[in-house]
Amino acid sequence: xxxxxxxxxxxxxxxxxxxxxxxxxxxxxxxxxxxxxxxxxxxxxxxxxxxxxxxxxxxxxxxxxxxxxxxxxxxxxxxxxxxxxxxxxxxxxxxxxxxxxxxxxxxxxxxxxxxxxxxxxxxxxxxxxxxxxxxxxxxxxxxxxxxxxxxxxxxxxxxxxxxxxxxxxxxxxxxxxxxxxxxxxxxxxxxxxxxxxxxxxxxxxxxxxxxxxxxxxxxxxxxxxxxxxxxxxxxxxxxxxxxxxxxxxxxxxxxxxxxxx
Amino acid sequence: xxxxxxxxxxxxxxxxxxxxxxxxxxxxxxxxxxxxxxxxxxxxxxxxxxxxxxxxxxxxxxxxxxxxxxxxxxxxxxxxxxxxxxxxxxxxxxxxxxxxxxxxxxxxxxxxxxxxxxxxxxxxxxxxxxxxxxxxxxxxxxxxxxxxxxxxxxxxxxxxxxxxxxxxxxxxxxxxxxxxxxxxxxxxxxxxxxxxxxxxxxxxxxxxxxxxxxxxxxxxxxxxxxxxxxxxxxxxxxxxxxxxxxxx
Numbered sequence: 131x132x133x134x135x136x137x138x139x140x141x142x143x144x145x146x147x148x149x150x151x152x153x154x155x156x157x158x159x160x161x162x163x164x165x166x167x168x169x170x171x172x173x174x175x176x177x178x179x180x181x182x183x184x185x186x187x188x189x190x191x192x193x194x195x196x197x198x199x200x201x202x203x204x205x206x207x208x209x210x211x212x213x214x215x216x217x218x219x220x221x222x223x224x225x226x227x228x229x230x231x232x233x234x235x236x237x238x239x240x241x242x243x244x245x246x247x248x249x250x251x252x253x254x255x256x257x258x259x260x261x262x263x264x265x266x267x268x269x270x271x272x273x274x275x276x277x278x279x280x281x282x283x284x285x286x287x288x289x290x291x292x293x294x295x296x297x298x299x300x301x302x303x304x305x306x307x308x309x310x311x312x313x314x315x316x317x318x319x320x321x322x323x324x325x326x327x328x329x330x331x332x333x334x335x336x337x338x339x340x341x342x343x344x345x346x347x348x349x350x351x352x353x354x355x356x357x358x359x360x361x362x363x364x365x366x367x368x369x370x371x372x373x374x375x376x377x378x379x380x381x382x383x384x385x386x387x388x389x390x391x
Numbered sequence: 392x393x394x395x396x397x398x399x400x401x402x403x404x405x406x407x408x409x410x411x412x413x414x415x416x417x418x419x420x421x422x423x424x425x426x427x428x429x430x431x432x433x434x435x436x437x438x439x440x441x442x443x444x445x446x447x448x449x450x451x452x453x454x455x456x457x458x459x460x461x462x463x464x465x466x467x468x469x470x471x472x473x474x475x476x477x478x479x480x481x482x483x484x485x486x487x488x489x490x491x492x493x494x495x496x497x498x499x500x501x502x503x504x505x506x507x508x509x510x511x512x513x514x515x516x517x518x519x520x521x522x523x524x525x526x527x528x529x530x531x532x533x534x535x536x537x538x539x540x541x542x543x544x545x546x547x548x549x550x551x552x553x554x555x556x557x558x559x560x561x562x563x564x565x566x567x568x569x570x571x572x573x574x575x576x577x578x579x580x581x582x583x584x585x586x587x588x589x590x591x592x593x594x595x596x597x598x599x600x601x602x603x604x605x606x607x608x609x610x611x612x613x614x615x616x617x618x619x620x621x622x623x624x625x626x627x628x629x630x631x632x633x634x635x636x637x638x639x
Contacts, residue, residue, distance in 0.1 A: 178481060180639050200483040208481060214474035218405045230397040231482035259408075 131156045131283060131315045132177065137186035139172050146172040148339035149186065154332075156282075159309055159316040161330035163323070165367050169339040170319045171211060174287050177317070178208050191282050204232060206283040207276030211291065213268055215260045221247065221271055222256040225278060232279035239278075246274040250304060266297030270304070277308065284308075286318040290325060298322070302329050323360040333359075337367045394484045395492040402463065402496025406503070413504075416459065420451045420508045424515050427574065440576065446607075448517040449528075449600035450573025453535060455508040456501045457593055460536040461564055463497025464543015464630070468550055477639055486635040494544060494627070498536035505532045519604045527603035527612070534619040535596035539567075541626035548633035566591075573597045577609040592622050 132154040139147040147169040154160040164170050175181035177188055179195040179202055188195055195202035215224050222243065229239035247253040250270040260268060269289055276284055286305070290298040306329055309316050320326055326333055327347045335343045335350070343350055343366050347359050356362040406413070428444035435443035470476040479489050509528075519525050546559055570584075571593035580588065588594050599615035602608035608615070 175639070180477075180481060200485075203481060203483040210474065210477050212474045212477075214476075214478040216401065216405075216475045216478075217473060218408055219401065223401075223404070227397050227401060228478065228482075230393050231479065231484055233393075233483065 131158070131191055132160075132317060133187075133189040134173075134177070135187040135189075137173070137176060137188065138184045139169075139176060139181065140184045145339055147176070147183075150336065150339070150341045152334050152341060152344060154315060154317060156315055157309070157313055158331045159306075159318070159329050161326040161333045162317065162319045162336060163321075163326055163333055163363060164319075164336035168336045168367075170336060171287060173336070174208075174285055174317075174319065178206060178285055179203055204279065205281055206285060207279065207281040208285040209269070209272045209276050209287065209289050211287040213272070215268060215272060215275075217261040218259060220257050220259050221252055221263070224260060224271065225275055228275045229278050234279050242278055242280075246277060249308075250274045266293050266301070269293060269297070269301060273301070273304065277312065277314065280312070281314065283315045283317060286316065286320075288319055288321065290320060290322060298325065305329060323358065323363055327359040335363060335366050342366050394482075394488050395495065398479070398489060398492025399496040399499065402493065402500055406500040413507075416455070416504060417507060417511060419458075420455050421511055421515075423451050423454070423574075424448065424512060424517075428515065444515065444517055445605050446576070446601075447574055448512040448515075449604045450571070450597050451512065452505055452508050452528075452532070452604075453571070453573055453593060453597045453600050454568050456505045456532050456535045456596075457539050457568060458564065459501035459504045460497050460538075460540040461543040461546075463500055464494070464540045464545070465547040465550070465556060465559065466497075467493075467544060467547030467634075468553070468556060471547075476637075480637065480639060486637075487631050490544060490627075490631050490634045494537065494540045494630070497540040497543070498533060501536040501540065502529070502532055505536075520606045521603075524603045524606070528600050531596055531599035531603060531615070531619070534599075534616070534623060535593065537623045538592055538596070538619055538626055541623065541630040545626065545630040545633045548630070548637050567593050570594075571597050572609070592619070595619050 134153070135151050136149050137147055137151070138145070138149050150173065162170055162173065172181065176183045177190065177195070179199050182196055190202050191205050193202045193205070219227070225243045225247065226239065229243065234242065244253065247256055250273065252267060252271055252274065255263070255267070263271070273289065290301055293301065302325060305316060308314055330347060332346055333344070333350055334341050343353065345353070350362045351357070351359060354362040354365040356365055424444070424447065428447055432443040435446065440446065467476065550556060550559070570587050570591045572588050573593070577585070577588055577594065577598070595610060595615045595618040598609050599612055599619070602612050602615065
């Protein structure tokens with residue numbers, strides 16, 4: 131379903147992604163793990179048409195996203211690391227807007243929005259504006275929205291960041307169920323190893339832009355002779371702390387926070 | 392087509408829901424109209440130019456449309472910051488479609504604001520001289536809205552943060568307004584100022600509005616329309632180009 135072949139992305143002198151190859155089977159839940167700055171988000175951006183690879187190939191459901199951009203976009207849903215809802219619109223309006231942008235016919239749209247909002251327990255709040263939503267509700271809505279156009283692949287970039295254990299638990303239950311009921315392939319990144327251990331069929335560990343290990347959670351644990359995936363992860367990537375400089379978006383966010391007070 | 396409509400609708404919904412903003416944005420034109428209109432009125436009258444309120448009302452209307460449309464374009468910055476931009480940029484629709492939807496939405500909002508200010512002007516005592524020419528005023532309002540909505544989008548595509556926004560406000564939007572002849576007649580200006588005003592795109596919008604509302608025109612309506620149409624096309628082209636190059 132997803133295939134990356136010798137994928138490279140350089141920004142000037144810096145090599146963010148250094149010739150990685152992997153493939154994700156149809157219906158699989160694939161976790162992409164790595165420390166901060168390892169190249170996870172850059173990889174997701176290349177897979178989802180937001181960034182052109184410096185070299186190498188990507189294939190999504192048989193399509194080349196760099197060339198057949200819109201066809202490829204129609205086939206995946208994505209939940210970004212940061213929120214991407216319009217907070218002045220209601221939950222329903224956010225869904226509807228997405229449906230129109232993804233060419234979902236009106237009748238199907240109405241049915242599917244209702245089904246997904248009910249599934250994610252947001253139907254009662256459909257007429258509320260997003261600014262009144264909690265972090266967990268926003269994330270659920272984003273996943274529901276990402277599935278509205280019945281994509282074949284769902285990309286989740288650190289979907290549980292900043293959520294409480296209850297919301298995280300509920301969110302993964304939903305993802306697991308959807309993976310089964312809608313046959314959707316899931317490509318996710320997370321920093322929580324227990325989550326990856328719980329939901330992922332297969333895992334790739336990326337560090338310094340290179341894939342250092344690939345396999346099922348059990349295989350990775352066996353390879354590193356660890357009891358938990360957390361230990362396996364540390365064994366593979368070392369335990370030194372990676373500092374990432376804040377991007378412009380983060381700086382902007384800090385700046386407005388300063389003014390709001 | 393549907394995508395354009397839904398993005399247009401979004402701009403409109405966001406506008407209607409920001410009631411405090413609507414009220415606040417009417418305050419400034421009102422201030423100009425009352426403080427300058429009545430404050431400078433007697434001097435203007437004495438110099439033999441007639442009623443100053445009549446004279447600046449079209450300028451104040453143009454100002455409202457300018458501010459609203461340029462901000463709706465620059466609001467791209469907010470969309471970028473709060474993440475919604477990503478949702479539209481990763482959707483299977485072309486950037487130009489998104490750009491058209493946004494610009495039309497912003498233009499519609501600017502028109503609504505403009506009409507509200509016309510009502511305020513009427514209440515303050517402004518009277519159009521020729522009712523039959525009033526529809527042309529709307530044409531000029533639309534043109535101003537598109538020119539500056541596209542310019543705003545172009546700027547919003549390039550800017551990365553809020554500091555830049557303040558800069559644009561002080562060094563672009565305010566000069567465009569003050570040097571447009573919104574507040575003073577364009578005839579008999581010092582040469583340098585005359586040249587600057589004739590470069591300012593808003594001059595042609597104000598002139599067109601003044602022509603349709605009080606029958607007073609410096610450049611002539613044909614030139615006003617022509618200049619605004621050409622600028623609309625150019626700015627829209629530049630805006631689309633810069634918007635299409637946004638990387639996340």
